[in-house]
Amino acid sequence: xxxxxxxxxxxxDYDAFRHNQLKSYISxxxxxxxxxxxxxxxxxxxxxxxxxxxxxxxxxxVIRTTIxxxxxxxxxxxxxxxxxxxxxxxxxxxxxxxxxxQHLGLIDVGxxxxxxTMFAAAMNRFVIAIECFRPNYMRIVKAIQMEKLQxxxxxxxxxxxxxxxxxxxxxxxxxxxxxxxxYDSSPINKSLDNPYVVKTMRFDDLLPIIKETKKRxxxxxxxxxxxEYHIFESGKQVLxxxxxxxxxxxxxxxxxHKARATNIINFLTTRQYIATIDTCKxxxxxxxxxQWPVNIFWTKMNGSEIC
Numbered sequence: 011x012x013x014x015x016x017x018x019x020x021x022x023d024y025d026a027f028r029h030n031q032l033k034s035y036i037s038x039x040x041x042x043x044x045x046x047x048x049x050x051x052x053x054x055x056x057x058x059x060x061x062x063x064x065x066x067x068x069x070x071x072v073i074r075t076t077i078x079x080x081x082x083x084x085x086x087x088x089x090x091x092x093x094x095x096x097x098x099x100x101x102x103x104x105x106x107x108x109x110x111x112q113h114l115g116l117i118d119v120g121x122x123x124x125x126x127t128m129f130a131a132a133m134n135r136f137v138i139a140i141e142c143f144r145p146n147y148m149r150i151v152k153a154i155q156m157e158k159l160q161x162x163x164x165x166x167x168x169x170x171x172x173x174x175x176x177x178x179x180x181x182x183x184x185x186x187x188x189x190x191x192x193y194d195s196s197p198i199n200k201s202l203d204n205p206y207v208v209k210t211m212r213f214d215d216l217l218p219i220i221k222e223t224k225k226r227x228x229x230x231x232x233x234x235x236x237x238e239y240h241i242f243e244s245g246k247q248v249l250x251x252x253x254x255x256x257x258x259x260x261x262x263x264x265x266x267h268k269a270r271a272t273n274i275i276n277f278l279t280t281r282q283y284i285a286t287i288d289t290c291k292x293x294x295x296x297x298x299x300x301q302w303p304v305n306i307f308w309t310k311m312n313g314s315e316i317c
Contacts, residue, residue: 047175048211049167053160057152064090075132076156078149085186086122096125103289108133114227120234122188124150131162142169142208146188170240171210180206191235213245227253236263239270242277257308271299283308290317
């Protein structure tokens, strides 16, 4: 364990993204927003809201960061009020991969209040975070500012969908404030001042950003309440351009949409991905899709390297 912690500390010296490249990218944001209707969030914007923020427990006895939360009845926020970390076991698995392969960045689709984004950025990994719900992404901005991690993150405030530029409604759940699903119908009130109205993007809209960063290898985490299908439907160019050795995907809702789940399985298996429970143990393919685990690690890495 001691050697593991030392190597983890040393990994922080890795420069995941050259600062001058990021500054160059930020200077060209306006052009990209106009072209693709992406809502790229200013990470230096003044935060007027009085958010509750916690310094987290340590992962691997080393990594701490800041998470800004909703009220204590919110499902994800409750972990931090309880002095815990949301999805800590999955974080351990992903960060084990980060430690071994230091060139990897993270694409965090459905960042919520930023658990994966903030811990990855704290490891000096470059992160592209997508979170459409303003009360969520403003909390991420606050946490990034508190940790001074602006140089490690690009934050995009759009919803993943099959088409760009559409306005859609989000569901509302008082017990899971940050975990909304999108409705496939247009909202009655189309004002974007309403946090439950969001503008859509395609996953391929990330391609100009990714090319600007000069990075070609990422882990992908996807948790967008049953809309994960849109990543693969709208992201073939990105998925062909970059190398993604592991995709961590919430399967809890998509498994009940058999056609979409089957399309995802076919898409990924043709690209040599294997469905696993923990990056190592394969999912039993004979089990009906709706009985698969709530989270799936799709991997195309050599198991002997990570298990």
